[in-house]
Amino acid sequence: MQAVSFNVTIPGYLLGKGLGKLTESAVFGGLSGLRYGNITEPSLPADDWVRLEILKAGICGSDVGTLTFKTSPAMEPFSSFPAVLGHEILARVIEVGGAVRSVEPGQRVAVSPVISCKMRGFRAEEECPSCSTGWPATCEQAGEQGRILVGDEPLLRGMTVGYHGSLPGGWAERMIAHETQLFPVNDSLNDRTAALIEPLAVGMHAALGSRPFGSGPALIIGSGPIALGAIWSLRAAGYQGEIIAQIKRAHEAEIALSLGASDVVSPGDEARQAIVNTGASGYMPILGNEVYAGGGFPLILDCVGSRQTIEQALRFAAPRGRIVMLGCAAEIRKIDLTFMWARELDVRGYVCYGIEEWRGERKHTFQITHDMLVETGAPVQNMVTHVYPLAQYQQALSTAATRSKTGSIKVLLDPTAR
Ligand SMILES: [Zn+2]
Ligand SMILES: [Zn+2]
Structure with a gap:
């Protein structure tokens, strides 16, 4: 399948630091660690995983920061490369493992990119304190290899999909996910709105906190x-x-x-x-x-x-x-x-999202965000200023990186568009 991947190397990092001072087209062009092309799709690593067709995937400021090497290297030990980028994901379920109960093929889902101890293949009693209390965004084993095998290799280290060497992110035609990552989307929310659930959940977590x-x-x-x-x-x-x-x-x-x-x-x-x-x-x-x-x-x-x-x-x-x-x-x-x-x-x-207290219940921030989008009908989709086919990722990144020139707010990639 076609995907946009990124590799981090020390020469690349130093080159990128220098290029960052030049033009963004140099950074997003052939000199960067960015590649568009065919990659091998992983098979489902266990029977509680699913395969997804990606409908829309957002470009986050942190993606632009990573590609222009403006983010701190401090989180590098909690990521793995080369990685298919993209952590703001709206997808459709196309295949489910035998033990999957919470979603079915054909459903649209918002995908939480956070990788939990459970996804790493650790048993319940091996889960870290963060994961066992519903906060895998601060998973304390994110710097370690997992026990589960993806292909023939143990799951690489990493905090989220989108900066992960074994689990492709959303800037691709398809991806795999654990069923706990998925939040079915109500028909009343259009694709542009539902594609914003991830970035909106970041603000929702801070608001609730x-x-x-x-x-x-x-x-x-x-x-x-x-x-x-x-x-x-x-x-x-x-x-x-x-x-x-x-x-x-x-x-x-x-x-x-x-x-x-x-x-x-x-x-x-x-x-x-x-x-x-x-x-x-x-x-x-x-x-x-x-x-x-x-x-x-x-x-x-x-x-x-x-x-x-x-x-x-x-x-x-x-x-x-x-x-x-x-x-x-x-x-x-x-x-x-x-x-x-x-x-x-x-x-x-604040980082990401997790299990929150809400209206007397414990609910995931994604679910609260989704439900409040349905309840308020707020015009959040006006934030989506540009949508590009996946193959035009360079133009999409350039548009996202030059907001004062292009007027972009949220730029989405659409891997289903040609
Ligand atoms: Zn982000
Ligand atoms: Zn954990």
Whole structure:
């Protein structure tokens, strides 16, 4: 089958670091570790696995970051290469193993890319503490080979499909998955909406983790799908306070408002006015940026993770406020952490999704996200700005990587299109 794979090597890493400063076409072109071509499909490794036909697969900021070598190498021991990329996946079930009970052929499913101890072939009593409590996103055996065989080889190390050497991700015609990864999609959700369940679940996990909600206001920093999705997630999770979205471009602002933002500000003067409106007074230190006292935001979601946004969040947070890190912040030089202690801030990171408390039940974040999409009918599909056939992956990546030029928000690959 046709697939887009990526290989990480030390020469490639160093070359990529250099190329990253040149054009994205060099990075996504022939010089990169990126390959499009035929790969061998794995057979089902056990009778509780299924084969899927991929309908849509998203391009995530972390994919662009990996290909341009902007992500930190810190997570490399929890991945394996060469890997078929793609972890935002909508698929159709085409083959089920004999023990599969939860899905049947023909069903559309959202696929959780997270690899659990169970999928690695470990028995229940061998599961790590994270997996045994419903949080395989922090699986403590992600750096180890599994016991299950894929082909003739033990399952390679790795945290998620999409950065995994034995289990192809979504930038391919087909893939295999364990039945616990699959969440059947209601007919009322179209493909574009259902393809967003993975990135929306990231925001939903952070929103649910930010309960109990105070009265606000909340500040969401970022213009991409995670930030826009977090606005929707906060509302879907029951947040009733004011939500200020700090956004760069007009079409993103429109979507932010349609998904529940109370107001939209651009970075800089408008954002400054927003913190002043909370009752804050500004003070100019002898050197550096303005600082504030009084007012502030009790909840800030930083969905960018740059030095500028982290420093802004630290300065804009109310005393004992919470800063949620959703932007895959990595190596950042020279950051002033003063307000972390001077305002007793709670800085909290989130990764992926897992089993949450919701309406008196324990449910997976994917299921909650899916159910709330059905319940709210929110126009999240407006985030999908571009859809490309798989073979046009280079153009798709280039479009995703140059948002200010192309106006892209979420770019999808469609392996069923020619
Ligand atoms: Zn992602
Ligand atoms: Zn585990």
